[in-house]
Amino acid sequence: MAHMPENRPYHHGDLRAALLQSAERTLREKGAGSLSLRELARETGVSHAAPSRHFKDKQALLNALALAGYDRLAEALAAAEDPTLPLQPRLTALARTYLGFAMDNPELLELMYARKHDPDASEQMTDGVDRTVGSLERVIADAQKRGEIIAGDPRHLMHLTGAAVHGVAAFSAGGWLDPDTAGDTIEGLIHHLLHGLMPR
Amino acid sequence: MAHMPENRPYHHGDLRAALLQSAERTLREKGAGSLSLRELARETGVSHAAPSRHFKDKQALLNALALAGYDRLAEALAAAEDPTLPLQPRLTALARTYLGFAMDNPELLELMYARKHDPDASEQMTDGVDRTVGSLERVIADAQKRGEIIAGDPRHLMHLTGAAVHGVAAFSAGGWLDPDTAGDTIEGLIHHLLHGLMPR
DNA sequence: ACCTGAACACCGTTCAAGT
DNA sequence: ACCTGAACACCGTTCAAGT
Numbered sequence: 147m148a149h150m151p152e153n154r155p156y157h158h159g160d161l162r163a164a165l166l167q168s169a170e171r172t173l174r175e176k177g178a179g180s181l182s183l184r185e186l187a188r189e190t191g192v193s194h195a196a197p198s199r200h201f202k203d204k205q206a207l208l209n210a211l212a213l214a215g216y217d218r219l220a221e222a223l224a225a226a227e228d229p230t231l232p233l234q235p236r237l238t239a240l241a242r243t244y245l246g247f248a249m250d251n252p253e254l255l256e257l258m259y260a261r262k263h264d265p266d267a268s269e270q271m272t273d274g275v276d277r278t279v280g281s282l283e284r285v286i287a288d289a290q291k292r293g294e295i296i297a298g299d300p301r302h303l304m305h306l307t308g309a310a311v312h313g314v315a316a317f318s319a320g321g322w323l324d325p326d327t328a329g330d331t332i333e334g335l336i337h338h339l340l341h342g343l344m345p346r
Numbered sequence: 347m348a349h350m351p352e353n354r355p356y357h358h359g360d361l362r363a364a365l366l367q368s369a370e371r372t373l374r375e376k377g378a379g380s381l382s383l384r385e386l387a388r389e390t391g392v393s394h395a396a397p398s399r400h401f402k403d404k405q406a407l408l409n410a411l412a413l414a415g416y417d418r419l420a421e422a423l424a425a426a427e428d429p430t431l432p433l434q435p436r437l438t439a440l441a442r443t444y445l446g447f448a449m450d451n452p453e454l455l456e457l458m459y460a461r462k463h464d465p466d467a468s469e470q471m472t473d474g475v476d477r478t479v480g481s482l483e484r485v486i487a488d489a490q491k492r493g494e495i496i497a498g499d500p501r502h503l504m505h506l507t508g509a510a511v512h513g514v515a516a517f518s519a520g521g522w523l524d525p526d527t528a529g530d531t532i533e534g535l536i537h538h539l540l541h542g543l544m545p546r
Numbered sequence: 547a548c549c550t551g552a553a554c555a556c557c558g559t560t561c562a563a564g565t
Numbered sequence: 566a567c568c569t570g571a572a573c574a575c576c577g578t579t580c581a582a583g584t
C-alpha cells in the first residue's frame with residue numbers, strides 16, 4: 147500500500163524552487179496577467195494551499211521572480227563588461243546585453259520595474275537596480291579618470307545613461323520599436339550620447 | 347412611488363463615460379491591479395453585468411483608458427511645442443512635459459505601454475505612440491533643416507531620443523530615480539545628447 | 547515542518563429575461 | 566437599446582486538521 151517513495155515528505159523535494167520555475171515558464175509563455183497560484187499548485191501536483199508556506203501571498207512570489215531577474219541581468223552585464231575595450235564599444239556591449247535581456251524576457255522586465263512596492267521588498271528591488279546599473283557606473287568612472295568623458299557627478303551620468311538604455315530596451319520589448327532595428331537604435335544612442343547630435 | 351427621475355432610462359446618462367471616469371480615479375488611487383469591473387459597477391450604481399454593454403471585457407476598458415492617456419499626453423506635448431525657441435530649450439520643454447505627465451500619472455503610463463495587445467487595439471496604441479513622439483519628429487526635422495543637428499534618418503533620431511526620454515520618465519515614475527533630481531536628469535540627458543559626453 | 551480540505555469572500559463573463 | 570439577476574467557473578487567502 148506504499149504508493150509513494152518514502153524519501154520525501156509529500157512532494158518531490160523543493161516546492162519553493164519548483165513553484166518559481168513553473169511560474170517563470172508561465173510568465174514567459176502566457177504573461178504575468180494569467181499567472182494564478184492555484185494553477186501553479188496544480189501544475190506542481192500540490193494542493194492549492196501549499197504555496198502559502200513558501201510565499202506569504204502572490205505578490206511575494208512575484209517579488210521573488212523579479213529579484214531572480216535582477217540576479218540574472220546583473221550577471222549578464224558583469225559578463226559583458228570588458229575593461230580592455232575602448233570606451234564606446236565597451237558601453238555598447240553593455241547596452242546590447244541589456245537590450246538582449248529585455249527582448250528575451252519582456253514580461254520579466256516589466257515585473258522587475260513594476261511599481262508594486264511592498265515597502266520592505268522595495269529595498270531589495272532598489273538594490274537589484276543598483277547592481278544592474280552598477281556596471282555602468284564603473285565604466286563611467288573609469289572613462290572619467292582617463293579623461294575620455296567630461297567631469298561631473300558619475301552617478302548623474304550613470305542614471306542618465308542607464309535610463310536612456312532602459313528606454314530603448316523597454317520600447318523594443320514592448321513592441322513599439324522594430325526589433326530588427328533595435329540594435330541600431332541602441333548603438334546610435336551610445337554613439338550620439340558620446341559625440342552629441344550637433345554638427346562638429 | 348416614483349423614486350427615480352424619468353428623464354433617463356436606468357442610470358444617470360452616459361454609463362460609458364461614468365465608468366471610464368471612475369476607472370481613472372481607481373487607477374490613480376489604488377493602481378491597475380485593484381481595478382475590478384464589479385466594483386466599478388457598484389460605485390457607478392449599476393448592476394455588475396451592465397459594463398459589458400459598453401466594454402466587451404476588462405481589457406477593452408483598460409485599452410480605452412490607455413488611449414485617453416495618449417490623447418492627453420499628445421495634447422500636452424503639442425501645447426509645450428514652441429517653434430520660436432532655440433533647439434535645446436525647445437527639446438528640453440518637450441522632455442520636461444513628458445516627465446511631468448509620467449510623474450503625475452504613473453499607473454496610467456504603465457498601462458499605456460503595457461504589452462497586452464489585443465492585436466486589433468494594438469493599431470490604435472501604435473498610433474497613440476506615433477502621435478506622442480510625433481512632436482519630437484517635427485523638432486528634429488526642423489533642426490536638421492537649419493543645420494543644428496547632424497543629417498541622418500530623422501525617424502531613427504526620433505526613436506532614439508524618444509526612447510531615452512521615456513526611460514528617464516519611466517525610472518522616475520517607478521521610483522528608481524529621485525523625483526527631486528529627475529528634472530536635472532532629463533535636462534542633462536538632452537544636453538549630453540546634443541553635446542556629447544566626450545570632452546571638446 | 548510541511549501539506550491538505552473545506553470555507554469565505556471575492557472575481558470576469560455569459561445569457562435569459564425584463565423595461 | 567439598455568440594463569438586471571442568476572449562474573458558472575474561476576480566483577487568493579485563511580485555518581483547522583492531518584502526517
